[in-house]
Amino acid sequence: MSELRLSSIETRGVPGKKRYAMVIDLRRCIGCDACMVACKAEYDVPLGVWRTWVPYRVVGTYPNVRKQFLPRLCNHCDDPPCVRSCPVGATYKVEDGGFVLQHYDRCIGCKACMASCPYNARFLLPKNRTSTDITGVVDKCTFCHHRVVQGMAPACVQTCIGRARIFGDLNDPSSEVARLVATLPTQVLRPEEGTKPNVFYIGADRNLTEHGRAVYNPPEVLERDRQAFDNHKA
Amino acid sequence: MGDFNIFHQMPWSGSYAIYFFVIGISAALFFFSTLSWYQAEFKPIRASAFYLSFLLLGLGGLLLIGDLTQPGRFLNILNPAYLNFASPLAWGGLNLISFGLVSVAYFFMLRSNNEPTGRLLGVIGSLLAVGLPIYTGFDLTVHQNRPVWNSPLMPVLFVALSLVSGAAVASFLAGKNEQLQVMLRRFMLWSAGGVGAMLISLLGTTAYGGVGAEQTFMFLTSGALGGIFIGLGILLGTAAPIALLVTPFGHRQTGILSAAVLILVGGMALRYAILIGGQIVQTYF
Ligand code: SF4
Ligand code: SF4
Numbered sequence: 337m338s339e340l341r342l343s344s345i346e347t348r349g350v351p352g353k354k355r356y357a358m359v360i361d362l363r364r365c366i367g368c369d370a371c372m373v374a375c376k377a378e379y380d381v382p383l384g385v386w387r388t389w390v391p392y393r394v395v396g397t398y399p400n401v402r403k404q405f406l407p408r409l410c411n412h413c414d415d416p417p418c419v420r421s422c423p424v425g426a427t428y429k430v431e432d433g434g435f436v437l438q439h440y441d442r443c444i445g446c447k448a449c450m451a452s453c454p455y456n457a458r459f460l461l462p463k464n465r466t467s468t469d470i471t472g473v474v475d476k477c478t479f480c481h482h483r484v485v486q487g488m489a490p491a492c493v494q495t496c497i498g499r500a501r502i503f504g505d506l507n508d509p510s511s512e513v514a515r516l517v518a519t520l521p522t523q524v525l526r527p528e529e530g531t532k533p534n535v536f537y538i539g540a541d542r543n544l545t546e547h548g549r550a551v552y553n554p555p556e557v558l559e560r561d562r563q564a565f566d567n568h569k570a
Numbered sequence: 571m572g573d574f575n576i577f578h579q580m581p582w583s584g585s586y587a588i589y590f591f592v593i594g595i596s597a598a599l600f601f602f603s604t605l606s607w608y609q610a611e612f613k614p615i616r617a618s619a620f621y622l623s624f625l626l627l628g629l630g631g632l633l634l635i636g637d638l639t640q641p642g643r644f645l646n647i648l649n650p651a652y653l654n655f656a657s658p659l660a661w662g663g664l665n666l667i668s669f670g671l672v673s674v675a676y677f678f679m680l681r682s683n684n685e686p687t688g689r690l691l692g693v694i695g696s697l698l699a700v701g702l703p704i705y706t707g708f709d710l711t712v713h714q715n716r717p718v719w720n721s722p723l724m725p726v727l728f729v730a731l732s733l734v735s736g737a738a739v740a741s742f743l744a745g746k747n748e749q750l751q752v753m754l755r756r757f758m759l760w761s762a763g764g765v766g767a768m769l770i771s772l773l774g775t776t777a778y779g780g781v782g783a784e785q786t787f788m789f790l791t792s793g794a795l796g797g798i799f800i801g802l803g804i805l806l807g808t809a810a811p812i813a814l815l816v817t818p819f820g821h822r823q824t825g826i827l828s829a830a831v832l833i834l835v836g837g838m839a840l841r842y843a844i845l846i847g848g849q850i851v852q853t854y855f
Pocket of ligand 2: 421422423424425426427438442443444445446447448449450474
């Protein structure tokens with residue numbers, strides 16, 4: 337199946353180039369948050385910020401209720417607005433593999449990339465960290481670039497007990513991700529933004545993928561959580 | 571109830587709105603100083619408008635650098651090996667610095683009072699000055715995922731806001747000079763009218779936009795930002811001064827100055843509401 341390539345930065349279908357992608361099969365996700373923990377451990381991600389996170393929403397009417405999960409991370413977009421908007425080229429797309437990465441020593445902390453990412457995938461690292469000296473710059477998921485180039489799976493993929501996260505090269509037709517994307521109905525988040533995400537979901541429900549009306553009138557408990565979260569971060 | 575999400579931070583805090591406000595006024599004041607070489611009425615504020623513009627430019631620069639989490643790396647924006655011209659911020663940084671350099675040259679020229687150079691530097695500086703509100707507008711426009719920001723109106727709206735706020739400040743510099751007040755009154759009236767017209771279309775397209783836009787409209791009009799955007803920005807800061815300026819009282823100095831105060835309050839409120847309004851909904855995504 338050939339896909340339309342619209343911009344020169346895209347890695348889809350480029351001969352000889354890898355295009356890493358993740359498929360998240362939501363039918364298999366049990367919301368154990370092991371991926372969040374593995375990621376925190378891999379990168380010493382500070383309190384209050386996440387490279388990957390697993391929000392949930394409770395749907396249905398009692399007694400028929402269930403939790404829907406939607407693991408989230410940077411989509412390593414094929415046409416990433418964050419790369420476009422960085423004035424100093426501190427965020428860039430790796431041509432072979434499609435990883436969207438950071439030059440930490442170059443970032444001036446203008447937060448333009450955070451403003452342009454439709455997925456809230458980026459966050460600011462605090463000024464002080466205990467055991468890592470990368471501080472006061474923007475960070476995000478790297479698709480575990482350092483592991484993948486050594487032939488290992490990303491930390492979240494390796495740890496997922498439901499095997500809900502599958503990782504591989506979409507440009508390789510024999511890979512599991514290519515097979516899943518080719519044979520099953522998949523969804524990406526906010527496709528209307530033209531970012532061409534490389535994280536694909538199986539079974540994503542629009543309750544989780546759309547801006548809900550609850551945004552306008554969030555239950556009080558959410559506002560209290562938000563306050564606690566903000567205070568904690570400060 | 572029972573939902574869990576990570577609460578994301580707004581990347582650009584309210585202090586950017588102060589920067590937009592200050593830099594917009596600085597740009598317009600430089601323009602009025604330049605105008606003095608072509609329109610005799612503006613001559614009395616040639617120096618004062620420029621000095622205030624220069625001061626505000628310095629203040630704006632400090633605000634901008636202070637907002638970076640790595641202020642020491644500000645010069646990265648001048649490094650040709652780093653510059654990414656796809657980003658309006660890169661253009662903005664260059665624009666800001668060249669405007670600063672032309673302003674310094676204009677300062678020395680003012681002291682030597684050399685008319686041909688003054689005109690030339692004034693025109694170059696004014697072109698760079700108009701670039702400031704244009705780039706701040708583009709800075710917002712390019713984020714395709716942000717309701718309200720992602721509108722081609724933004725750069726034009728910011729130019730109009732810059733003119734109206736700048737004219738309001740200049741009316742204080744003009745003192746009792748009636749001829750100049752008449753000119754500034756016109757500037758205020760027409761650019762406030764322009765701002766009003768653009769806000770109406772902005773509200774229309776936001777209200778009828780996609781789901782994020784529709785929710786942003788609700789925030790801007792009745793939610794957390796309703797008082798600031800509609801109350802201070804549109805009613806008190808745009809509609810009221812227009813109404814005041816067309817009355818006989820608005821033709822007198824006290825009337826013009828009262829309208830100027832309202833315009834400044836409105837200018838700040840509108841920039842703040844637009845900046846924050848474009849970010850609220852996504853913090854819940
Ligand atoms: S998800 Fe956001 S941070 Fe990641 S590549 Fe896309 S735009 Fe950039
Ligand atoms: S915060 Fe850093 S990475 Fe992001 S746009 Fe600014 S300089 Fe680039």
